[in-house]
Amino acid sequence: MKRSTTITRRGLIQSGVAGAAVVSTLSFTRMAHAQDGMIKIGFVSPKTGPLAGFAESDDYILEGINAAFADGIEIDGSTYGVEVIVKDSQSNPNRAADVAAELILDDEVNLMVVSSTPETTNPVSDQCEINGVPCISTVAPWQPWFFTRGGNPAEGFEYTYHFFWGLEDVISVFTEMWGKVDTNKSVGGLFPNDGDGNAWGDPELGFPKPLAAQGFELTDPGRYQNLSDDFSAQISAFKNASSEIVTGVMIPPDFTTFWTQAKQQGYAPKVASMGKALLFPVTVEALGDAGQNLSSEVWWTPTHPFSSSISGQSAKDVADGYTEATGRQWTQPIGFAHALFEVAADALKRSGDPTDYDRVRDALAETDMNTVVGPVNFQNGPVPNVSKTPLVGGQWRLGGDFKYDMVVTANGDAPDVPLGGDMEAIS
């Protein structure tokens, strides 16, 4: 009985794939006309579940990528068709590991790309590392990607690469923004007990040291569990320390709870710079007008002076195309989802033989290119296997085509990105 399932499985997968191609928009297959082979790229992202906001633009990006690769890519005189196989992690690290293994073992992908938070990037990277499949990941600060996977700065990893910014960048951007507003330099910190929160609040590698060095006084009431429904303890700690600045890395529902309770309890900081929670306009809109001048790290905007190495589109073209296709406001992951495939295509082209894992890995290691999110170079990162992309800071302002607009107000670390306005205190 058991045996027959495993035998019919093949057929099932085939009919399933055929069905999925018709029914769903999740499967993107495009065959090149004249081809000497087929390259398979596996793509894992959280299409459903609490992290789904990160993957909102995937379908749009893949449409563009498939169009760009419709005629295949030329490698060493041979033309290869490109097939991108998309799997949903369901925002679940267990599922992310499973689908990564499926892509490696069943689909036999030549290269893996993965995006969106350590909960997605880390399990997928681990599967690739142990199975010897090259992997490119993004949209997770590099420290939680590198260190919680047991990375050793002297050795690095063999098959897994990552591009994004790091904690040092977000600290620098946040303190730059805070310096532009007149405050008492007292900061309240909200760090949850999760991958990001532990990294940000870490006494050695996180916020505490650099903040102290720059004369900010940090009040950290300790790690809290995600999806808390009461932040009274934190609010009263911040009130006691008369913190005029509040910061941290919260998940969106927790920030909404915190901000509402802060208002109710009469705590009104002048600056609120929150990582992760304020990335998406929908979160800010949910606060009504109380979202005015909340600030956040900004990894990518349509005003970033970069363009795609695949399609030649500028950042603005990519973002406008998304709004045109979906009617929705641009979000930051759009640029990075596109850049993932830029880095992938670049490494494949230089590999000589895209079906050889080690040659693709060697090409990946030598990556030095410009993408729609900025330069990516795996030779000169802070640790092996990591490349840093520029980070700026911005504030949400009411008005414009949508309820809120993201305005860049701090660009000290990336002066190429134009400022959109001056930093303002929350009134």
Place this chain on the structure above:
Amino acid sequence: MSMSYTVQRSTKASRVAMTVGVLIVIGLALAPYWASRGDLRMMVEIFYYLALAQMWSLLAGYGGLVSVGQQAFVGLGGYMLFALAAFGGVNPILALVLAGVITALVAIPTAFVAFRLTGAYFAIGTWVIAEVFRLGFAQVSALGGGSGMSLPASIVRSIAESRSGREHLVYWIALAIALGSILMVFLLLRSRWGLAMTAIRDSETASESLGVETYVTKFLVYVAAAGMTGLVGALIFLQKLRISPDAAFSVQDWTALVIFIVVIGGIGSIEGPIIGVIVFFLLREIAADWGSWYLIVLGGIAVATMLFAPRGIWGLISDKWDINLFPVGRRLITEKD
């Protein structure tokens, strides 16, 4: 007119099933020689879900212990593997076994707490215990706290030299665990404990009044199931390579899906979880990429099964043809003189 009767355990169906079963097991044991790497991995997953389902069916179907906190033991087993292998330098395979033993030991004090509750309170209580485990492990910074940790590649490589050697070994271990779980339930049910459990299942009060030691029986089953669940948990995270509190103590992955498997397959039988796990993996292969619809479909099937076939698919089959593949029950054969 007098009646004579005999009590029969094995039937023709069960003897045929035994023969077919042995052939299937031989085929499965040889799978590394006929299946692809992807198939092997999928079968490992099927095996550990089968073992989890057998344990849950044993608890709920026979012991009357409806636990929604089995993820406590899956997570504990997984964390013990990581702690022993990464920090204790224990060989991962040996760590697997030790993780099962440690989990069973931890289940003893846990049982003292959980058994103060009954029925629905017990169910919620076990969930609360699992949450306590999750929050507890989130505080252990050596194990990565809330962020979790990866199993170092060097440890994974220490299982066997070659990649295929490693994959085959893990496959055989998974197969052994799945068969072991079936055998464990089978032997338990054939023993006098099994008779006691069947009595408890039918009426706890009545069985107690007849002298069945209900507390001891349930306690034993709970601890044994926890040990097996911990062993399975260690295997799961040896496959996943990465553990974090949310992944390890996931109520959805390690209890809700397992309940789904048992409910559609048929609770309180050995055959039920086997059928349930097959149906579940078929559904997953077909529908996992449908996004939210996949979970809605699973939920819909579970609700429909509970309404129209409360004893699951196996319940329908055994009612219709009166068969049992595993000779654990007793049937009365009467003959008129």
